[in-house]
Amino acid sequence: MVLSLSGLTCSYGPVTAIHALRIGVRAHSVVAILGANGAGKSTTLKAISGLVRPSRGSVFFNGTDITRISAAKRVKLGIAHCPEGRRVFVGETVKENLVLGGHLASKKSIDSKIAEVLELFPALERRLDQVAGSLSGGEQQMLAIGRALVSSPKLLLLDEPSLGLAPIIIRRVFEALVQINKQGTAIVLVEQNVSSALKLASYAYVLREGRIGLEGTPDELTANEQVHGLYLGG
Ligand SMILES: Nc1ncnc2c1ncn2[C@@H]1O[C@H](COP(=O)(O)OP(=O)(O)O)[C@@H](O)[C@H]1O
Numbered sequence: 375m376v377l378s379l380s381g382l383t384c385s386y387g388p389v390t391a392i393h394a395l396r397i398g399v400r401a402h403s404v405v406a407i408l409g410a411n412g413a414g415k416s417t418t419l420k421a422i423s424g425l426v427r428p429s430r431g432s433v434f435f436n437g438t439d440i441t442r443i444s445a446a447k448r449v450k451l452g453i454a455h456c457p458e459g460r461r462v463f464v465g466e467t468v469k470e471n472l473v474l475g476g477h478l479a480s481k482k483s484i485d486s487k488i489a490e491v492l493e494l495f496p497a498l499e500r501r502l503d504q505v506a507g508s509l510s511g512g513e514q515q516m517l518a519i520g521r522a523l524v525s526s527p528k529l530l531l532l533d534e535p536s537l538g539l540a541p542i543i544i545r546r547v548f549e550a551l552v553q554i555n556k557q558g559t560a561i562v563l564v565e566q567n568v569s570s571a572l573k574l575a576s577y578a579y580v581l582r583e584g585r586i587g588l589e590g591t592p593d594e595l596t597a598n599e600q601v602h603g604l605y606l607g608g
Pocket residue numbers: 386389390391409410411412413414415416417418
């Protein structure tokens with residue numbers, strides 16, 4: 375397992391956002407975390423990348439307990455978090471945003487990683503010297519993912535990458551995720567777009583009020599009427 379969460383519990387004051395989660399991600403796999411608004415998806419990713427501190431339980435990365443390790447050290451270990459709402463630096467150029475993604479990496483590896491990102495997202499190459507704020511929503515999402523990739527992650531955490539994007543752009547982003555995964559990066563994908571997520575993932579967890587309500591392979595989940603009714607519009 376590249377990642378395992380064991381009994382992970384996180385609270386914001388009196389609100390318990392996730393409760394005793396047990397989640398496993400095999401090396402090179404894609405795992406989807408689904409669920410309604412407020413179910414605890416973003417909190418789960420933040421606990422993995424070190425942005426929130428769990429009150430109980432542990433986060434293991436490649437077998438090492440990283441629960442008490444800082445977010446910056448987790449980036450160095452190979453965990454990249456692409457947060458909700460594609461937070462790129464709007465006043466910086468595309469190139470500067472990509473360079474910032476690698477601020478913990480060596481200069482040589484930054485240049486070669488940026489070249490790989492531009493191959494993956496050719497739309498960004500034409501816009502390297504434009505400020506990120508001038509990009510379309512889809513291009514900003516590509517930049518946010520590209521910036522995360524510059525740190526050469528072994529595990530990429532994506533929080534609702536399809537949010538607010540047109541179907542054709544969503545398809546392009548998901549095609550890029552397939553490539554990223556083929557190149558050996560494991561992915562934890564948080565999505566409201568259940569059908570796209572289940573096409574990419576080999577295993578999925580459905581959170582409900584901070585707990586795992588259901589889990590299984592995409593086939594198992596699509597056969598499940600509850601998932602259909604709740605999330606697939608069936
Ligand atoms: N910074 C915060 N302060 C207080 N409560 C929060 C904070 N972030 C999230 N929550 C609460 O934690 C729960 C889970 O939120 P979140 O992880 O953002 O869910 P999701 O990403 O599935 O929509 C919700 O009840 C939400 O209101």
